[in-house]
Amino acid sequence: MDLLNALVAFANFVFVPAVAYGAQLALGALGVTLIYGILRFSNFAHGDTMAFGTMCTILVTWGLQSWGIGLGPLPTALLALPVGIAVTGLFLVATDRTVYRFYRRTRAAPVILTMVSLGVMFVMNGLVRFIIGVDSIDFADGARFVVNARDFRDATGLDEGLAIRSTQAITIVVAAIAMALLFWFLNRTRTGKSMRAFSDNEDLALLSGINPERVVTVTWLIVAALATTAGVLYGLDKSFMPFTYFQLLLPIFAAAVVGGLGSPLGAVAGGFVIAFSEVGVTYAWKKVAGYALPEGLQPDGLAQLLSTDYKFAVSFAILVLVLLFRPTGLFRGKSV
Amino acid sequence: MADPFLIGESMTGGYGAANILHGCTIAVEKGEIAVIVGPNGAGKSTAMKAVFGMLRLRGGHIRLEGEDITALSPQGRVAKGMAFVPQTHNIFGSMSVQENLEMGAFLRRDDIRPTMEMVYDLFPILRDKRNQPAGELSGGQRQQVAVGRALMTRPKVLMLDEPTAGVSPIVMDELFDRIIEIARTGISILMVEQNARQALMIAHKGYVLVQGANRFTGTGAELMADPEVRRTFLGG
Amino acid sequence: MTRPVLLFALVTGLFVLTGITQSWSVALTILNMGVVSAIMALGVNMQWGYAGLFNIGVMGFAALGGLAVVLTATAPVDGAMAAGGWRILGALAVGIAALIAAVQAWRRMRRGRGLVVTVIVIAGFLLFRHIFDAGVAGVEAINPTVQGNLGGLGLPVWMAWPVGGLLAAIAAWGIGKTALGLRSDYLAIATLGIAEIVLAVLRNEEWLDRGVKNVIGLPRPVPYEVDLQQSAGFVSWAQEYGFDPVTASSIVVKLCYLGLFALVLAIVMLLAELALKSPWGRMMRAIRDNEVAAGAMGKNVKARHLQIFIIGSAVIGIAGAMMTTLDSQLTPASYQPLRYTFLVWVMVIVGGSGNNWGAMLGGFLIWWLWVMVEPIGQGVLSALTAPMADGWLKAHLQDGAAHMRLLTMGVILLLVLRFSPRGLIPER
Known part of the structure; x- marks a missing residue:
């Protein structure tokens, strides 16, 4: 038994990746849940919104790189992120004005809006493919590691190394800042509170003089910021590929539903629940178990519950469990 | 005769093709309480909503302080100094009591703290529970939050749609006392009530509506004394 | 009445035009796939048009149909059962038994059932994997370059x-049991998930369908072109009418497919129309238009929804099997949700949701557009970029033409939803 090495192996292969992935999912789920809370439909264009925002950021990153502007050890994409957010925000608000607003005025059923979001998804998907193509793009530059596995081994004298990639560290820091800003905004500012009020009780918000169009516009801008940030962080951590972003819809929706659609706190919790389950179920525990268990009890096989090809099955299974046993989600969202 | 402070004059209209209101007139003077009573389906709430602009009128006018506001949206009327407390869904359940009050004052840019203190003085229990989510309060306390939210706009007219629906008799008496207090500060009150007898007791003016039209109009005391009103609507 | 006839005439015209300007073989290829698309659209229309159910897992149900072709029509692999097939079947039985035991434990027990169910599920899963893995290894070791399944x-x-x-219906039953009776969006999310998982299984379980190695050369219900070309009777028949035997064989094969598919389409259409006009269909639409009222009238809304969801999914599964038959191969990597799920939705919405004829028309029309938008887009873009100087932008724009179809479909969907939400042939 060697608990210390087991712990380091666990941190290296499960904890750190899952926290980073969880932060990315949480940011994505926050966008979905805000749209759901304010505009009252499930936005199936969200994955492609993330792709669109990331694409804008990548284009700006390339521009900056060609001018030789960078952030030193940090990825240039962080510098490009605000521009990406701004462009995406403009695009989303324009989409709202040309597409969604009509259905709001006619008080269309939510499912119609969801259907409309499919159309928007098609258009955004086509745009992204048209502009930047379908191939995988790696746009992370700067330092690769914050903590290097070998340095860690040398420093601690343990057999196992702990590597923290800079993209993981950046993901966690940026996501924490974004979430802190969002919750500060929602709970402390007048506009943020008016958004919560609108989400809670639309008619009463109108009676209080809250301007729905303003609330909706602000929501789209925040969603643009969240989606772009989530997409860029995911792309830095893994790589950017339009189809992968579409596929992220499932874990993101699962996270939002698990937390309770419409509940921002739930979206964050849901993101981490999904990420930890996904990584935990698809990780081969052989190494960790080899350290943690006493001689003789150690597993022969990989001790992997499911192959990584089935990671979406994990999100799905959790989604099904939540739908079966607690459809309103962990944080009692406004569902059912 | 001078125009009343707020008047909905010969209002005709309804939600669909059919009219619910047929030339119905409702008015309230400054600092007074006007109560709309009548049997179920008489169009009481509809009349109230019409005054607040939540119903498209086919005939008639709404005037506030002599100004014609018939074409104004509900939001526009809020800005003009009218406040409305719906019968149900009248609080932001997931937000704290204090946030509910803040949302009531959304349009105001000045210091809202004095008004909030006024509301807390009126409903002291809300001061104790100000950080609790309003959805977790009891029925009577929720109604206090609802009225408090409406008062935060510093309205000239407060409109209440069945404020005592679903609360216990003790809470109802308490709420009526508060409503009298509010009227004494110079705010006009227009309300729809199921509990006609109690409501008419505090009313300066009462309107008995039947099938969307005025059947009886008078001071609260007059209506209470009218044998026909007593027989038909107050249960003897 | 004239409007549908005109529209169908228009679509027929499009196919005839393709036949004249390109070739009849191309027109028939598009038409055959159009029939399959029309059947899929009918399936989605049953769910959405009759009952308002939002299924965005069309791809998954269609892929299950494709799997059915492999499991039904290919020849058994020699020795596969002995090498591990029985173990796999046994493992699946163990897995299902564990699930049933867990469900029963949950229903029958009160106290501590969460723990018991968790133990049953975990133990069942470990046992399943134990039996299953060895079986899979055995099967996949058989002649892996061409078999291994x-x-x-x-x-x-x-x-x-x-x-x-049937396979699609079974999957639909599981999903429907879980997600029906909740918000409509939940069914959408759940079906999105099941589609991804079905595809993950098809891509990775090589013992089942060889995964991404694809199953090719599936048997056909119609003669092979080569056989026709070698048949003296056929060649002389073709020459008698002045056809080139190679072209004629290809067209005859496609016509055979068309005949079979048109028969299925006709049957599905007939049943769908009869069902829609029956008291059952009226009840479905009543439920769709006002669930609360229908529920108050004693209709079991959830059970009816489950019923229509299963039927609609089964129709999609049938169409999926037909599509794989037409392709003569199962290529799990080629299933893309934009193509298989969302395109079918465009067909239904554009054609007219709630109207079977509309959905069918949408199937033909949108499929034709989907195929033709790419060359048209290419033409438009090269025309537009022709005056531009050669350079990366011109090259990029021309390469991008391939993605114009997504954009076009999205715009069409948005325009129809906005300006003609009832579709080309509205519900009566």
Whole structure:
């Protein structure tokens, strides 16, 4: 038994990746849940919104790189992120004005809006493919590691190394800042509170003089910021590929539903629940178990519950469990 | 005769093709309480909503302080100094009591703290529970939050749609006392009530509506004394 | 009445035009796939048009139909059962038994059932994996370059079509049990998930369908072109009418497919129309238009929804099996949700949701557009970029033409939803 090495192996292969992935999912789920809370439909264009925002950021990153502007050890994409957010925000608000607003005025059923979001998804998907193509793009530059596995081994004298990639560290820091800003905004500012009020009780918000169009516009801008940030962080951590972003819809929706659609706190919790389950179920525990268990009890096989090809099955299974046993989600969202 | 402070004059209209209101007139003077009573389906709430602009009128006018506001949206009327407390869904359940009050004052840019203190003085229990989510309060306390939210706009007219629906008799008496207090500060009150007898007791003016039209109009005391009103609507 | 006739005439015209300007073989290829698309659209229309159910897992149900073709029509792989097939079947039985035990434990027990169910599920899963993995290794070791799977039952390929419907129906039952009765969006999310998982299984379980190595050369319900070309009778027949035997064989094969598919389409259409006009169909639409009122009238809304969801999914499964039959191969990597799920939705919405004729028209029309938008887009873009100087932008724009179809479909969907939400042939 060697608990210390087991712990380091666990941190290296499960904890750190899952926290980073969880932060990315949480940011994505926050966008979905805000749209759901304010505009009252499930936005199936969200994955492609993330792709669109990331694409804008990548284009700006390339521009900056060609001018030789960078952030030193940090990825240039962080510098490009605000521009990406701004462009995406403009695009989303324009989409709202040309597409969604009509259905709001006619008080269309939510499912119609969801259907409309499919159309928007098609258009955004086509745009992204048209502009930047379908191939995988790696746009992370700067330092690769914050903590290097070998340095860690040398420093601690343990057999196992702990590597923290800079993209993981950046993901966690940026996501924490974004979430802190969002919750500060929602709970402390007048506009943020008016958004919560609108989400809670639309008619009463109108009676209080809250301007729905303003609330909706602000929501789209925040969603643009969240989606772009989530997409860029995911792309830095893994790589950017339009189809992968579409596929992220499932874990993101699962996270939002698990937390309770419409509940921002739930979206964050849901993101981490999904990420930890996904990584935990698809990780081969052989190494960790080899350290943690006493001689003789150690597993022969990989001790992997499911192959990584089935990671979406994990999100799905959790989604099904939540739908079966607690459809309103962990944080009692406004569902059912 | 001078125009009343707020008047909905010969209002005709309804939600669909059919009219619910047929030339119905409702008015309230400054600092007074006007109560709309009548049997179920008489169009009481509809009349109230019409005054607040939540119903498209086919005939008639709404005037506030002599100004014609018939074409104004509900939001526009809020800005003009009218406040409305719906019968149900009248609080932001997931937000704290204090946030509910803040949302009531959304349009105001000045210091809202004095008004909030006024509301807390009126409903002291809300001061104790100000950080609790309003959805977790009891029925009577929720109604206090609802009225408090409406008062935060510093309205000239407060409109209440069945404020005592679903609360216990003790809470109802308490709420009526508060409503009298509010009227004494110079705010006009227009309300729809199921509990006609109690409501008419505090009313300066009462309107008995039947099938969307005025059947009886008078001071609260007059209506209470009218044998026909007593027989038909107050249960003897 | 004239409007539908005109529209169908228009679509017919489009196919005839393709036949004249390009070739009849191309027109027939598009038409055959159009029939399959029309059947899928009918399936989605039953769910959405009759009942308002939002299924965005069309791809998954269609892929299950494709799997049915492999499992039904391919020849069994020699020795696969002995090498591990029985173990796999046993493992699946163990897995299902564990699930049933867990469900029963949950229903029958009160105290501490969460723990018991968790233990049953985990133990069942470990046992399943224990039996299953060895079986899979055995099967996949058999001649892996061309086989390595269980193979099928070796039945005639048309029998795979109802089997495809059955597989899709089983999956739909599971999803419907979970997600129906909740918000409409939940069904959408759940179906999105099941589609991804079905595809993950098809891509990774090589013992089942060889995964991304694809199953090729699936049996066909119609003659092969080569055989026709070698048949003296056919060649002389073709020459007698002045046809080139090679072209004629290809067209004859496609016509045979068309005949079979048109028969299925006609049957599905007939049943769908009869059902829609029956008291059952009226009840469905009543439920769709006002669930609360229908529930108050004593209709079991959830059970009815489950019923229509299963039927609609089965129709999609049948169409999926037909599509795989037409392709003569199962290529799990080629299933893309934008193409298989969302395109079918565009067909239904554009054609007219709630109207079977509309959905069918949408199937033909949108499929034709989907195929033709790419060359048209290419033409438009090269025309537009022709005056531009050669350079990366010009090259990029021309390369991008391939993605114009997504954009076009999205715009069409948005325009129809906005300006003609009832579609080309509205519900009566």
